[in-house]
Amino acid sequence: xxxxxxxxxxxxxxxxxxxxxxxxxxxxxxxxxxxxxxxxxxxxxxxxxxxxxxxxxxxxxxxxxxxxxxxxxxxxxxxxxxxxxxxxxxxxxxxxxxxxxxxxxxxxxxxxxxxxxxxxxxxxxxxxxxxxxxxxxxxxxxxxxx
Amino acid sequence: xxxxxxxxxxxxxxxxxxxxxxxxxxxxxxxxxxxxxxxxxxxxxxxxxxxxxxxxxxxxxxxxxxxxxxxxxxxxxxxxxxxxxxxxxxxxxxxxxxxxxxxxxxxxxxxxxxxxxxxxxxxxxxxxxxxxxxxxxxxxxxxxxxxxxxxxxxxxxxxxxxxxxxxxxxxxxxxxxxxxxxxxxxxxxxxxxxxxxxxxxxxxxxxxxxxxxxxxxxxxxxxxxxxxxxxxxxxxxxxxxxxxxxxxxxxxxxxxxxxxxxxxxxxxxxxxxxxxxxxxxxxxxxxxxxxxxxxxxxxxxxxxxxxxxxxxxxxxxxxxxxxxxxxxxxxxxxxxxxxxxxxxxxxxxxxxxxxxxxxxxxxxxxxxxxxxxxxxxxxxxxxxxxxxxxxxxxxxxxxxxxxxxxxxxxxxxxxxxxxxxxxxxxxxxxxxxxxxxxxxxxxxxxxxxxxxxxxxxxxxxxxxxxxxxxxxxxxx
Numbered sequence: 001x002x003x004x005x006x007x008x009x010x011x012x013x014x015x016x017x018x019x020x021x022x023x024x025x026x027x028x029x030x031x032x033x034x035x036x037x038x039x040x041x042x043x044x045x046x047x048x049x050x051x052x053x054x055x056x057x058x059x060x061x062x063x064x065x066x067x068x069x070x071x072x073x074x075x076x077x078x079x080x081x082x083x084x085x086x087x088x089x090x091x092x093x094x095x096x097x098x099x100x101x102x103x104x105x106x107x108x109x110x111x112x113x114x115x116x117x118x119x120x121x122x123x124x125x126x127x128x129x130x131x132x133x134x135x136x137x138x139x140x141x142x143x144x145x146x
Numbered sequence: 147x148x149x150x151x152x153x154x155x156x157x158x159x160x161x162x163x164x165x166x167x168x169x170x171x172x173x174x175x176x177x178x179x180x181x182x183x184x185x186x187x188x189x190x191x192x193x194x195x196x197x198x199x200x201x202x203x204x205x206x207x208x209x210x211x212x213x214x215x216x217x218x219x220x221x222x223x224x225x226x227x228x229x230x231x232x233x234x235x236x237x238x239x240x241x242x243x244x245x246x247x248x249x250x251x252x253x254x255x256x257x258x259x260x261x262x263x264x265x266x267x268x269x270x271x272x273x274x275x276x277x278x279x280x281x282x283x284x285x286x287x288x289x290x291x292x293x294x295x296x297x298x299x300x301x302x303x304x305x306x307x308x309x310x311x312x313x314x315x316x317x318x319x320x321x322x323x324x325x326x327x328x329x330x331x332x333x334x335x336x337x338x339x340x341x342x343x344x345x346x347x348x349x350x351x352x353x354x355x356x357x358x359x360x361x362x363x364x365x366x367x368x369x370x371x372x373x374x375x376x377x378x379x380x381x382x383x384x385x386x387x388x389x390x391x392x393x394x395x396x397x398x399x400x401x402x403x404x405x406x407x408x409x410x411x412x413x414x415x416x417x418x419x420x421x422x423x424x425x426x427x428x429x430x431x432x433x434x435x436x437x438x439x440x441x442x443x444x445x446x447x448x449x450x451x452x453x454x455x456x457x458x459x460x461x462x463x464x465x466x467x468x469x470x471x472x473x474x475x476x477x478x479x480x481x482x483x484x485x486x487x488x489x490x491x492x493x494x495x496x497x498x499x500x501x502x503x504x505x506x507x508x509x510x511x512x513x514x515x516x517x518x519x520x521x522x523x524x525x526x527x528x529x530x531x532x533x534x535x536x537x538x539x540x541x542x543x544x545x546x547x548x549x550x551x552x553x554x555x556x557x558x559x560x561x562x563x564x565x566x567x568x569x570x571x572x573x574x575x576x577x578x579x580x581x582x583x584x585x586x587x588x589x590x591x592x593x594x595x596x597x598x599x600x601x602x603x604x605x606x607x608x609x610x611x612x613x614x615x616x617x618x619x620x621x622x
Contacts, residue, residue: 109278
């Protein structure tokens with residue numbers, strides 16, 4: 001996948017390379033949509049398999065600026081993945097100033113079906129960028145330590 | 147890396163003179179072929195570390211250096227608390243006290259090969275590995291705090307290890323100064339069911355055969371015999387360490403600004419050692435170190451049980467357990483006088499030379515075992531610390547092969563099935579819950595570990611004692 005240039009494609013996500021780990025990038029019409037898309041890329045770090053939208057989890061986080069808030073968002077998901085032993089496939093984000101409220105839908109890890117490749121340890125400030133590109137598309141990206 | 151930006155000191159030493167905000171030079175240990183392949187990001191990150199307050203002597207990069215977070219992976223730096231030195235959450239990273247232990251089986255490789263398949267299956271059943279794996283240990287709040295204060299010593303008290311192991315673990319199994327009260331509830335919650343689990347990524351348990359001895363006297367002292375098998379475990383502090391790293395990184399980005407520390411990279415978020423947040427962080431990471439020491443002791447205990455079951459006369463003897471993501475106070479010379487410096491090793495192994503007082507009696511005349519991990523298909527190495535290592539890099543050496551290729555690139559190039567088949571043809575059995583994980587960790591995605599340890603030896607960081615080849619690998 002590459003960043004969209006056509007105005008009709010407004011949201012998506014991808015992985016990008018880091019020496020030891022992996023980058024996640026999401027894009028969309030708003031910062032919230034870019035955050036949601038990046039979260040999907042985070043799940044794909046772990047598995048390419050289908051993840052059911054069975055259970056709903058709400059998260060909240062806060063950070064002094066939009067870039068740090070993006071890292072907090074990914075770390076909130078990583079935390080829920082770890083303590084609930086779950087994977088998530090659908091995300092909804094609402095941002096108000098320095099606060100974020102998010103909803104995650106997913107299911108418990110099924111090792112056989114999901115064949116999880118690796119476990120995200122934490123989102124980092126490396127290659128961290130949240131910005132509105134000249135074409136009006138919002139992009140949110142950082143490296144995830146795995 | 148562009149060699150024209152470096153000054154070559156000798157065949158394995160390269161220097162970047164201080165420029166801009168750098169307070170000290172950067173020194174990189176690598177041969178010409180390795181340094182050509184080292185990412186330019188290492189130049190940038192090692193130079194950024196050289197700009198941090200209170201750094202002493204130089205910012206070092208080991209022969210396996212690669213692009214990390216704030217610090218390069220394979221980075222070593224020491225800070226003087228009396229010169230405004232800092233503690234940096236990014237300097238230790240997320241996997242606090244990730245490290246390696248090697249245990250001796252005393253079994254000929256041929257005996258292990260005769261049981262190779264059932265042993266691989268048995269180890270895979272006994273060692274919870276990968277996302278979604280379940281450990282059998284669950285800790286309540288009081289047990290969690292006892293573990294965070296007691297480390298491997300705690301694990302032994304619980305019956306998950308042997309007292310004799312403790313003298314073969316750094317800090318004799320329990321890091322002093324741990325303050326579990328400074329580890330957040332969320333970090334503890336994340337660890338509640340993770341004791342005795344391997345994790346994923348580059349973490350593994352391997353059964354290995356000793357294929358080459360370079361230093362007969364050191365090998366004898368270490369108990370390493372040609373064609374015998376050993377067990378090596380590579381893992382760290384699991385979810386607890388990751389959560390501590392995450393939380394303090396965020397806090398230090400804010401506090402650094404308030405303390406007037408200009409950060410060349412937000413990932414280098416730090417706080418003065420002599421500050422409230424700095425002391426709190428030290429208490430928390432020391433608890434994280436204990437978590438890793440306890441975790442490796444428990445995994446070693448599980449491996450011991452499997453071996454006892456398969457080979458009733460076999461009792462695994464711990465050679466050594468050493469971490470490669472740490473910050474520790476050590477006496478080192480700074481401007482001619484010895485003082486307690488805070489030494490960061492981020493993807494670098496402590497390598498105390500012969501005579502170091504912290505080494506157990508049986509190892510003291512030889513130097514500390516330095517355990518260098520391979521990558522499923524390639525060799526691992528056991529090195530020994532040298533007398534020159536203190537002066538070269540605060541008694542530090544490399545920690546592994548270091549990645550040469552991203553996970554992304556590895557996935558494009560190999561399938562897990564292909565790697566499993568190739569390794570099986572070489573006599574190596576892999577057990578992993580994920581074929582994709584195996585592809586991401588393909589041996590070809592790593593640098594030549596042989597070249598890395600040869601450069602470390604040539605540079606005087608550590609000397610080679612033995613080479614190991616994998617027989618069985620349990621991969622998370």
